[in-house]
Amino acid sequence: MKTLTKPSHTRTENREETKDIVVFDAYAWVEYALDGPYADMIAEELSSAPHPLTPATVIGELKEAMLRHLIPKSKILSILLYVRNKSTVVNIDAEIAEKAAEINFQHKKTIKGWGMLDSIVYAVTILKKGRVITGDKHFRKLPKVTYIGT
Secondary structure, three states: OOOOOOOOOOOOOOHHHHOOEEEEOHHHHHHHHOOOOOHHHHHHHHHHOOEEEEEHHHHHHHHHHHHHOOOOHHHHHHHHHHHHHHOEEEOOOHHHHHHHHHHHHHHOOOOOOOOHHHHHHHHHHHHOOOEEEEOOHHHOOOOOEEEOOO
């Protein structure tokens, strides 16, 4: 894995309030699993976050990405087990679903390509009072986001 420092465009509002709860988006887990340019940064975030969270929907997005990249089945199973062991998987309950609906309704008006899976991740972030780590361009200008993309 590469050793990188956080890019200057990484932003998080209220970092002190949200340092304990970090929500890992599919982008972050794919970056880590496929040893992308920000894999070391994700590893550092994972090791320093006292309460790392992964929305259950992210597991599906991660597996699909690994299948798309032709990752061997044994490695996929190993990575998914690692995600479950290193973070708390947050199941999508009625409260999260309702918050996601509100977020989806609002952000679809202003963010091209925004989808329900983005809304679920952001709903978990808001309801758990954390910050999300992602490189998904849809999140770039939102509060409570540590953005790792370009």
